[in-house]
Amino acid sequence: MTPSWTFAVGRDDLGRTTVADGPAPELADGEALLRVDRVGITANNVTYAVLGETMRYWEFFPAGPRGLGAEWGLPPLWGFAEVVASTVRGVEPGQRVYGYLPPAGHLVVRPERVDAGGFRDGSVHRAELPSPYNAYRLTTGDAAYQAAREDLLILFRPLFFTSFMLADQVADNDFYGARTLVLSSASSKTAYAAAFELHGRGPRLVGLTSPGNVAFTESLGCYDTVLPYDRIVDLDLDPTVYLDLSGAPGVRAALRECLGDRLIRDIAVGLTTGIPNADAAGEVFFAPNQMRKRRRDWGRDGLDQRFADAWQRFAAVAAGWVDVHAGAGPEDLRQAWLEVLAGRTPPRVGHVVQL
Ligand SMILES: NC(=O)c1ccc[n+]([C@@H]2O[C@H](COP(=O)([O-])OP(=O)(O)OC[C@H]3O[C@@H](n4cnc5c(N)ncnc54)[C@H](OP(=O)(O)O)[C@@H]3O)[C@@H](O)[C@H]2O)c1
Known part of the structure; x- marks a missing residue:
């Protein structure tokens, strides 16, 4: 069995942390296994945890199935993951996706609406949660993607x-x-x-x-x-x-x-x-809300293209505004979490962790 791990924080005390080891999950029919590869941590991730109950952010990546008690929560992160196994046509090992990820070694998704741009996680527990968080974009079908700017995408894309x-x-x-x-x-x-x-x-x-x-x-x-x-x-x-x-x-x-x-x-x-x-x-x-309005005004492709154009303009400038501090592994993830939580990260610094 492939080993895996999960980082979690106390729901009532975001400074209390744990890293639980366990096996990588087994796949059922209709599922794919993502290996979480590279993620970022900014104040936004802390806000997900602060609003974990009221805005249901704890529900994206439940702690229970990972062997953790109800007092623990998995703060959602943004970044890249790799498909390592799949039972779904069109979602193939080796593909790289950008999306909403747990602070963990792996994530099982149930890909739906698979196309050249990526897929959505149709897992039952995510069905009622805001849909923009359930999209996984293939790097190969993404107008905003540039390999040399992965860290900028990790840190800034949702922001x-x-x-x-x-x-x-x-x-x-x-x-x-x-x-x-x-x-x-x-x-x-x-x-x-x-x-x-x-x-x-x-x-x-x-x-x-x-x-x-x-x-x-x-x-x-x-x-x-x-x-x-x-x-x-x-x-x-x-x-x-x-x-x-x-x-x-x-x-x-x-x-x-x-x-x-x-x-x-x-x-x-x-x-x-x-x-x-x-x-x-x-x-x-x-x-x-504004995204839905603009999809009606401009169409999905029109919005994607405008966003990609704006992103390219911004990324070219923002590359000079951020010093990426790159860590590796669960312990560096924990350190980055605690630093951002305490507000000790200088505004020029962006934490990225290779997992
Ligand atoms: N509504 C939405 O859909 C949405 C989407 C994305 C982000 N956001 C929110 O926007 C906010 C900024 O997120 P970000 O990721 O862009 O932040 P960031 O770049 O990590 O922000 C760092 C800045 O936040 C302030 N700060 C950080 N930690 C603090 C602390 N513990 N106490 C007091 N101030 C602290 C400081 O700014 P100052 O010294 O300038 O105060 C610091 O320079 C977050 O609350 C995030 O959730 C909302």
Whole structure:
């Protein structure tokens, strides 16, 4: 039997970790076995764990079948995997796919809608979960894929997709009438990719960040102004939309106090502080909603092509904004998890782990 392993975190204490060893799963008819090859860890993966119960992120990769108790959760990761065995026509050993993966040696999928672009995991336990997370894209059928940029795809692809759809939704709504867009956790990949997409399209872009991250965020050149969190009083009193990626209640309170009714929209996008912000913001950005609208407007291929074009423009620039720190094996994965969870990763660093 092929040995395998699973990394899990305490659902009630994300800093408690375990690595369980076990055999690689056996395949049934209609299934394929993926070997998880190379993955990334950013604040986004921690957010999946923070929202593990409420948004059902723990359900993608259940701990129970891997011999772990209900107190453990598998934080979903993004990256590349290789097909190592398959009972499904069109899904062949040796193929490489990009998708949503467990922090583990292997994943069994039930490929459906197999075509030249890839497949979807039709496993029963994933059927009710948001469908964009169930797609696995073959590197050979992917307009955004370039072998030399795998690490950028690992780190940025889902984040950039969110940023691309967020920027598109805001522009599609005439910026909600705002003259200024304020983004918190402006040094995060999701925020600065959105700023990259929105820069120069009308509203002024203001990035709010920690004092220690101001210089990095300014160096990106995609915000018109960068302010540390304690200088919110310096904002111009324009009609403003707040895109919240930090979740910090104090930042929201300071913006409301400073802007009053000039704060015309308050949209929760992320929560790098780990503090849920959906209720406080009153509005949550959910990329699949805008994605569905654009599939109707542009067609599936039209959206894919626009995304691929935007990705190529962004990736060429972002390659200079990130230092990839590459680790290897479950222990490096654990270390990267704990570092990102504690907020100790400098914004320029992107953790990638070869498994
Ligand atoms: N709605 C969606 O569909 C969607 C999709 C993708 C991402 N997101 C969300 O966007 C957020 C950013 O994700 P990312 O992967 O782009 O992040 P990232 O690049 O890893 O962000 C790092 C930045 O987040 C802040 N931060 C990180 N850890 C922190 C901690 N423990 N306490 C306080 N601040 C911390 C710091 O920024 P500052 O100093 O600038 O605050 C840090 O420079 C996440 O919450 C993610 O879930 C949402």
